Amino acid sequence: MSNKMWGGRFSTGPDAIMEEINASIGFDQRLYAQDIAGSKAHAAMLAAQGIVSAEDVEKITQGLDTILSEIEAGRFTFRRDLEDIHMNVEQRLADLIGPSAGRLHTARSRNDQVATDFRLYVRDTVDALDAQIADLQLALAEKALAHAATVMPGFTHLQTAQPVTFGHHLMAYVEMLGRDRGRLQDARTRLNECPLGAAALAGTSFPIDREATARALGFDRPTANSLDSVSDRDFVLETLSAASICAVHLSRFAEEVVIWTSPSFGLIKLSDKFTTGSSIMPQKRNPDAAELVRAKAGRIMGALTGLLVVMKGLPLAYAKDMQEDKEGAFDAFSALSLVVAASAGMVRDLEPDAKRMKAAAGQGYSIATDLADWLVRGLGMPFREAHHVTGRIVALASSRNVPLERLSLEEMQSVDGRITKDVFGVLSVSKSVASRVSYGGTAPARVRAQARRWLKKLAPKEA
Secondary structure: OOOOOOHHHOOOOOOHHHHHHHOOHHHHHHHHHHHHHHHHHHHHHHHHOOOOOHHHHHHHHHHHHHHHHHHHOOOOOOOHHHOOHHHHHHHHHHHHHHHHHHHOOOOOOHHHHHHHHHHHHHHHHHHHHHHHHHHHHHHHHHHHHHOOOOEEEEEEOOEEEEEEEHHHHHHHHHHHHHHHHHHHHHHHHHHOEEOOOOOOOOOOOOOOOHHHHHHHOOOOEEOOOHHHHHHOOHHHHHHHHHHHHHHHHHHHHHHHHHHHHOOOOOOEEOOHHHOEOOOOOOOOOEOHHHHHHHHHHHHHHHHHHHHHHHHOOOOOOOOHHHHHHOHHHHHHHHHHHHHHHHHHHHHHHOEEOHHHHHHHHOHHHOOHHHHHHHHHHHHOOOHHHHHHHHHHHHHHHHHHOOOHHHOOHHHHHOOOOOOOHHHHHOOOHHHHHHHOOOOOOOOHHHHHHHHHHHHHHHOOOOO
16 A cells, blocks of 8 residues: 555555654654644745635634644544654544645645744743742742741751751752743743744745744744754753753752651651651651652753754754654653652641751851851951861860860860950850851841742732
8 A cells, every 4th residue: 555644655655663663643742732833823824925725724724723622622533653743633634624634734844843843842841840940939938938047057068067047048949940940941032933934954935924923823033044943952952951950959959858857867857748658667757759859850861861862963954863852851841840849849848847957057066167257256366277276176075075165265265365255155056047147148137038039039920
């Protein structure tokens, strides 16, 4: 039997294994809404330019609306032998309206069609992710405001470093996510050009209006080079790159949730909503949601790496390799959406153990830097000398197995006789965090100001 898709050029159908490797309808069917929107915009332009009659375009538009309704109602049968979403829609359109359906593909190719569909899909995805990430920022900022003065240990090398507040720690993620949203918006700006009308690779001899189709689909402008239009997947790579960085941020947060909820730390608690039990150990409460957020970052980064490898050796213009651009991207964007939602849920659910946090904040001589700073301010020591003196005092406290504030004045003066009783005015974790008033610091007043700034920024805009 002849191949219906390719008409007279081929006299027989594809081998079964060829059909298996070639078909993409199993995953690209999710582009149905974008494909139909692009076809309607293209048809309207063809009518406006007098390339296809208004009567045919009216039939085409009505048929496309019918197909959209059928797909959304679950009544559409996707056929694997028709290979992809474009041919499935076109064949169904022919079933509905007859020969007029064949005019829809005038002055376009599946190459510019899929490039347009995918740009529309990625643009929609960016908008949805932006709203989700903003909600996660909101959850973090609200929790930060509530705990602006809740003291906890700050870490470097996962060792107790200096006291900070829980609110300050959460606000760090608000800033990271703000950059993530900025990267996604940058990607959106660059992708918002319309490839439709580039045809297979060289443009078309028909008098089309590419500005009209770009406007109809919400693009800023048409793409400027037909070769680049059909062979470019930078818009996917850039969005996946932004998604990967966001996933890294969420994975870091998830790792901290795993650490903080462990009995060894016990700094926060998650409810039954975001934990699971053990099949054999009844006492266990496992932070599985956080662990899965951490793990799914690998899928997202893997999709970016996979597509980079696909694209790295392709000559211009289109090659079938580029069919591999979608499945990984679909999976990555779905995974990111899920982990953002899970992270927002965990943030709203978690509760810090303020008493244990404060006790942990004082361990490991975390206020040693405050002592060094006092020596600089109070005694006029050069910081390097103050650092040395403080180290000796810490060693003394460690040898006595007491915190710094439990040393007597006489014991401190045995290290440096210039030290006065005023030093005890800085030797507590609460006083330490309160003193960090520099812009961006952990002082509760600074944390509240930053949280309120973000909450105002994240507040829904009035219509």
